[in-house]
Amino acid sequence: MKKPLSFFIFWCFLLSDLVHARNHHVFPPILAPGLPPQIPNISPISPASESMAAAPFGLQIGVHGDRHHHHHQLRKKWVLLTAIASIVPCVIIFCLFALIIWSAICRKANQRNVQSSETTKGTTLGPFLSKFNSLRMNGKKGSVSVIEYAFLEASTNNFSSSNILGEGGSGRIYKARFDDNILAAVKKLDSVGPESEHEFENEVDLMSKIRHPNLVSLLGYCVYGQSRFLVYELMQNGSLESQLHGPSRGSGLTWHLRMKIALDAARGLEYLHEHCNPPVIHRDLKSSNILLDSAFNAKLADFGLAVTVGAQSKTNVKLSGTLGYVAPEYLLDGKLTEKSDVYSFGVVLLELLMGRKPVEKLAPAQCQSIVTWAMPQLTDRSKLPNIVDPVIKNTMDLKHLYQVAAVAVLCVQPEPSYRPLITDVLHSLIPLVPIELGGALRVSEPKPTSSQ
Template identity: 70%
Template sequence: MMAGKKGSASVFEYQLLEAATNKFQESNILGEGGSGRVYKAQFDEKFLAAVKRLDGTGQDAEREFENEVDWLSKIRHQNIVSLLGYCIHGETRFLVYEMMHNGSLETQLHGPSNGSALTWHLRMKIAVDVARGLEYLHEHCNPPVIHRDLKSPNILLDSSFSAKLSDFGLAITAGTQNKNNIKLSGTLGYVAPEYLLDASEFWELNTSHHFDMQAMPQLTDRSKLPNIVDPVIRNTMDLKHLYQVAAVAVLCVQPEPSYRPLITDVLHSLIPLVPVELGGSLRVTEPVNPVCPEPSRH
């Protein structure tokens, strides 16, 4: 079945992937990202996986593929997706991942369901899961790992909506950023400016597109804050919790790196907002206060 191993990742034969995806039929497509399509692969009755076919060619694409295999062959954490193996077939590269039954966070939020499956508490659980994954990369890997492409398409959700970080093609170890990394540095607006360009260049280029420049007035004004909450959950959370999340978000997007909190501090700020049954420390004993309470009938 497998042709060999690199760390914890197996080398898959191309014919095996072709058979498991029914020759990469369109009906097996799970999603499509910037680097290629992802297919459902049924190897046998019990073994189901996701196969990403990488479309890019050239040195950059090869470097990203090798980076992904290298990192995920070494990293093991409950909030980081497992790479089961890979395949090289001519010019085409394939990555085989554990199956994440609820797809990406982007698909859940912006796909056909428009986020209806994600309650406020589930969204807080996802945020905590992501923070736990990042804390592992920043605090427990030696040297620390900087992901550099953390966005909703790269946050995958399993059958219980536990979140796992994926796509480590652009990851680097702390202290290795330099001008040679610019073309491999992730998505504008998602990566810290000091890992992309000199901060002055960054602000000049992206002021009109950057998240915090648009959202900051609403994030820092409690009367406006509910206006930027997803309508699907707007009336469902405790306002005090919403204020706390906004305060954390404002700190995380400070232009000056030394003003931003460590991911460990972010994690410990969010854990109390997640119910115990979802992995946090919040004990839900009564209904939450809606943002817009019902008018009194007396």
């Protein structure tokens, strides 16, 4: 683009110089080689024109003629310069527009080439699985790629039982090993029906649009016959439920780690409520849907039941959720808001504090929720330390324990208007988490309650 423009300007200035040189007679008359100068035949002239005849051929002498010729040449030069000054900006603008259009065409052509090569070869996860959070791939659903069934089958060793990571109500989760020993989790949804199909489509559609460090990344999906598959980033430490209520009974979770998990979950929920447009209601927040990576960073998972604010009022949203986590106004009246998620978060916070399940059986036909059992003791400072999980008992500052208990009490209030926003919950937890774990607390040495 720049080379033709520079040549154009060069020739314009050269033409100007040639005109200028011609006007000042810098160049002598050009004679044919080897020929003497030709003297033109002079006819008799009148005395009035004698003075002009005495001058060399081609020159005009005289005050009036010379001035007229000089003005004429200046006018020609001014017209030429004006034309150049008008043309050059137009040429520059034209070149810039052409450059922009050409760049856009090349960029679109490259994108089409990438998409066509992916379609012909089949989508593979090798090059981009190394960076889960920055994965952006043009697939069928936004940033989520379509994965061939044969590829999943090979990566899970034909869905071997030795690769099972867990099992939920909707299907099993398998450990998958892709190229370069990259690991992921493959969730196999075996249930068939309109509801399960809707949940599958809902999760793929939603997770292709949202990304956050505290939300599990959906890497791809597969449709094979009656089975549906979801491929997630692998969370090495499983779910919060397995950590609290599994074989270890929460022994791997210190007080500060539990507060970090609560803070991470609050950050993920705040992103859904405050930063998504329209806001998203998770609708199934529970400890089994809070997953932990190798550093115990918590991420929210399972968005099959999630809905956007406004959609639940336009369409008939079927009552869904898990017993013990469902907010009372949603359970009784079907009213669903962001405060419903806040109630579920409060139940998770009580699990972290007391190490108890959200619903426990007292008798074969009788159950008791953690909210009903704990509420009278949460507001009594003398009783509160006695109901804390024995694993973390006497390992925290009592002030922090009282603050967390107060936040949990507010979150599980029966009246939604009394519950705080998740943003307020988040800011209440930040001062209780050490700086190295993502909070604002400066920890020198642990202060057990027994020393106070």
